[in-house]
Amino acid sequence: MFGITMAESGGEFSPPGPNSFDFGAVPLFTVGEYAVTKPVVQLLLGALVVFVFFYAATRRASMVPGRMQFAGEAAYGMVRNSIARDIIGSHDYRKFVPYLVTLFFFLLVNNAFASIPLIQFPTFSRASMAYALAALSWVVYNAVGIRKHGFVGYLKLQSVPSGVTPLMYPLLVPLEFFSNILVRPVTLALRLFANMFAGHLLLILFSTGGLFLIEYGGIGYIAGPLAWVLAIAISFLELLVQFLQAYVFTLLNAMYISGPLADEH
Numbered sequence: 001m002f003g004i005t006m007a008e009s010g011g012e013f014s015p016p017g018p019n020s021f022d023f024g025a026v027p028l029f030t031v032g033e034y035a036v037t038k039p040v041v042q043l044l045l046g047a048l049v050v051f052v053f054f055y056a057a058t059r060r061a062s063m064v065p066g067r068m069q070f071a072g073e074a075a076y077g078m079v080r081n082s083i084a085r086d087i088i089g090s091h092d093y094r095k096f097v098p099y100l101v102t103l104f105f106f107l108l109v110n111n112a113f114a115s116i117p118l119i120q121f122p123t124f125s126r127a128s129m130a131y132a133l134a135a136l137s138w139v140v141y142n143a144v145g146i147r148k149h150g151f152v153g154y155l156k157l158q159s160v161p162s163g164v165t166p167l168m169y170p171l172l173v174p175l176e177f178f179s180n181i182l183v184r185p186v187t188l189a190l191r192l193f194a195n196m197f198a199g200h201l202l203l204i205l206f207s208t209g210g211l212f213l214i215e216y217g218g219i220g221y222i223a224g225p226l227a228w229v230l231a232i233a234i235s236f237l238e239l240l241v242q243f244l245q246a247y248v249f250t251l252l253n254a255m256y257i258s259g260p261l262a263d264e265h
Contacts, residue, residue: 013212016204021125021197042123046109050102079104079250087254092261096254099140104250107133107192111242114200115235122242125196127189134189137253142181145260155181157260188252195245199238206231 023038057072065073079101084093107124114122124130145154159177160169210227213220 013209016201016208020201020204021121038121039123039126039129042110042113042119042121043129046106046113046123049109050105053105075105076101083247083251083254087251088258088261092258096257100250100254103137103253104246107246107249108243111196111246112239114196114203114242115239122196122200124192124245125200127193127197130189130193130196131185133192133249134185137188137249137256138185141253141256141259144257148260154260184256188249192245192249195241199234199241202234203231203238206234 026036026038026041054072054076057068057075060066061069076097080093080097083104084097084100087093088096110123110129113119114125124133142154145157148154149157155177158180159173161172161176164172206227210224210231212224213227214224
């Protein structure tokens with residue numbers, strides 16, 4: 001369930017580590033030599049959950065919304081107003097709302113899998129998943145900038161700081177290019193991955209460590225239950241982190257999109 005790595009060997013505790021995040025192939029989703037792992041299944045499930053929710057919220061839309069329509073409108077409006085419109089601006093934000101809404105709720109559902117019984121694994125605690133999503137974001141916001149300014153114009157916008165004497169260009173241009181073009185997707189993915197990874201690792205540590213302490217006996221009869229109390233507290237903290245990471249990832253996407261667009265106004 002947690003990817004437990006605790007092993008009692010000579011009375012020693014084997015702490016969890018990166019191998020706790022490795023999963024074998026899911027039998028029902030293995031075709032020949034091609035294997036599908038649990039995180040991949042969760043990505044597909046997350047996309048399905050988001051689609052079903054918004055389809056159910058809009059398929060019988062009316063002037064007087066029911067509970068499902070009201071929930072869908074509130075969820076859509078939160079991203080539309082507090083992220084897309086406020087960050088990108090009222091002139092250009094509408095065309096990016098579907099992307100940002102999908103991105104936010106896809107992230108939120110996959111993060112929330114960490115707290116759902118029988119799943120209990122955050123999809124984006126696997127670095128490859130986080131970097132793939134960041135790569136998609138990189139393509140989107142760079143495509144927006146190139147479309148607005150052209151390839152050369154966009155590179156100039158991102159690499160040549162305004163209000164700086166040309167004598168500083170040899171120093172600042174490579175730094176700006178490295179920061180705005182190359183590093184952004186790395187930091188975008190790393191922030192999401194590291195938070196999901198660390199939170200899940202702490203849950204494994206306190207859960208399995210509490211069990212080990214109780215089995216060890218002695219002071220462990222007191223320390224073990226305390227470790228489980230901490231695991232419960234961290235679980236509630238993770239609920240907040242799951243939402244914040246989805247929000248921050250989407251917010252930064254909106255900021256990156258707004259950069260070249262704001263220059264036009």
